[in-house]
Amino acid sequence: MSQIKQMSVQQLHDLLDAGPVNVLDIRDEASYDAGHVPNAVPLSRTPVEQCMEKFDKDQTLVVCCYHGISSIEAAMFFSQQGFADVHSLMGGYEAWHRSYSEDDGME
Numbered sequence: 001m002s003q004i005k006q007m008s009v010q011q012l013h014d015l016l017d018a019g020p021v022n023v024l025d026i027r028d029e030a031s032y033d034a035g036h037v038p039n040a041v042p043l044s045r046t047p048v049e050q051c052m053e054k055f056d057k058d059q060t061l062v063v064c065c066y067h068g069i070s071s072i073e074a075a076m077f078f079s080q081q082g083f084a085d086v087h088s089l090m091g092g093y094e095a096w097h098r099s100y101s102e103d104d105g106m107e
């Protein structure tokens with residue numbers, strides 16, 4: 001299994017403060033609507049082919065799930081598709097929400 005980089009919610013928060021970051025949220029639609037990392041793109045509404053076109057493969061891509069487990073596999077997929085800098089969000093949205101609920105994006 002190739003190594004997928006893990007990003008902490010603090011690192012992601014700092015990155016988002018510094019500028020735009022591609023974040024892909026692979027949770028279900030209702031969970032996304034209830035709260036998500038700011039500007040995260042919902043996979044539930046963005047077919048994979050569209051993600052491939054939307055995201056620049058040379059830019060950092062952070063994959064977010066519920067608890068940071070399935071995002072590892074999804075990150076591996078994007079890495080295999082040629083994305084240069086893919087990370088899995090450690091602890092997933094749950095960890096993000098625990099630390100930064102005031103920064104949640106809502107639909």
Ligand SMILES: O=S(=O)([O-])[S-]
Pocket residue numbers: 065066067068069070071092
């Ligand atoms: O989304 S999860 O696999 O971390 S429960």
